[in-house]
Amino acid sequence: MRLSKLNIKKINLENIDEKYQAQSILMKIGELYQFESGIYGYGNIWNKLEKNIENIIIDELDKADCIQVDFPKLQPKKIWEQSNRWDLYTNKSDIMFTINNNLGEYGLAPTAEECATLFGANRLSSYKSMPATFYQIGEKFRKEIRTRGYLFRPRTFTMMDAYSFDKSEEEMHKTFHKMHDVYMNIFKKIGIDIVSVISDGGTMGGRVSEEFQSITDLGEDIILYDEKKNIGLNKEVLEFDDKDTFIKAFGVSNINDLKEYHSLELGNNFELGTKYSDSMKLYFTDENGKSKPYYMGCYGIGLGRIAACLLENNVIKDNDKIKGFQIPFNIAPYKIQIIYNEAHSSEAEKLYSYLLENNIPTILDDRDNLSIGTKINDVYVLGTPKIIILGNKFDGTNYIIEDSKTNEKISTNIDNIVSILKEDN
Secondary structure, X not given: OEHHHXXXXXXXXHXXXXXXXXXXXXXXXXXXXXXXXXXXXXXXXXXXXXXXXXXXXXXXXHHOOOEEOOOOOEEEHHHHHHOOOHHHHXXXXXXXXXXXXXXXXXXXXXXXXXXXXXXXXXXXXXHHHOOEEEEEEEEEEOOOOOOEOHHHEOOEEEEEEEEEEEOOHHHHHHHHHHHHHHHHHXXXXXXXXXXXXXXXXXXXXXXXXEEEEEEOOOOOEEEEEEOOOOEEEEHHHHHOOOHHHHHHHOOOOXXXXXXXXXXXXXXXXXXXXXXXXXHOOOEEEOOOOOEEEXXXXXXXXXXXXXXXXXXXXXXXXXXXXXXXXXXXXXXXOOOEEEEEOHHHHHHHHHHHHHHHHOOOOEEEOOOOOOOHHHHHHXXXXXXXXXXXXXXXXXXOOOXXXXXXXXXXXXXXXXXXXXXXXXXXX
16 A cells, blocks of 8 residues: 555544544544444444454354345344334343334344344255354444444444354253354454353343453453453342352352453353244244254354454554554554655665565555654554665665564565564464
């Protein structure tokens, strides 16, 4: 990408949000645009970052034999009435945005259990068809009264949501544990440390639920965490009447061993049981020819929240002053940013073309009338993990690759530059 085409705004880093610094920078340069509280437009950097996260999620889900599908974002009231959740989502909890016109009444999808149950029942008429898990990645809508933290709690956001179908409670448990392992692989590949915790099933139904939490002072959840066992629970579980049985089922023997932390929920898994198949009267035929309800699970990951968490976790400071942030190399939209002075413009163009030909996503800072120092500063507001500077010290042969966060430098020639950059992936 030629940086002249991105049209980023010049900003003063002393005027950014002190709490959500990385996202605030993207807002200031115009890569995030807020149309209204909790409703955003996304620029090039954020779009490509989310796509890289999405690709990791798709890869791991496909390895686990999950099937990608797409459900409507505009959902008829009648299917929510089948599950008895329309009133819950529109009146009692008031989560859903609704549309009422001469065609009927609809809701903008906050989740998709109803659609998934109907879709699955249409395809899974026999016990021989199960287990089966369908997933989608797309926009969700929730009427958050109190938005916060930019993409930490907006009103529209990108989510992966999956729905599993099993023929028995035992098989449902197996799928639930399988998806736990899939999720842990996803977060490991993305590069976020995760704590799996017990939580409340909320409006989804089912009591067996786990959250995938990232420990951060920016989070609004409070978890109790056993560092040695890497297990914990959401503090809200202590309010359950049957909390002791519930806690022991997740391997927590003594809550006094747990420490309290603020955290951010990035994903969740729920065992739904037969809640939706029973309420919607959708059944399969078992091995004895009898109609039986599906045992279901649902699984969600917030892509925007992951991206926001990654950026805020990788803020760069210099003598306590905010300098910018770095996007981790493995998921960065652009791996390296080329900066040059006018004397080396032809070498910069050749290097840029060479890296693109070798599938290294690269930013070329081709903007006119800017000093090298100003261009270097803009590396940090875009989060680019590596820098090459072709300035007065460039000898025409040796390229210095610098890490934007650690300042570690590697000298290489053109023959080895691609292999070095690919090794970091």
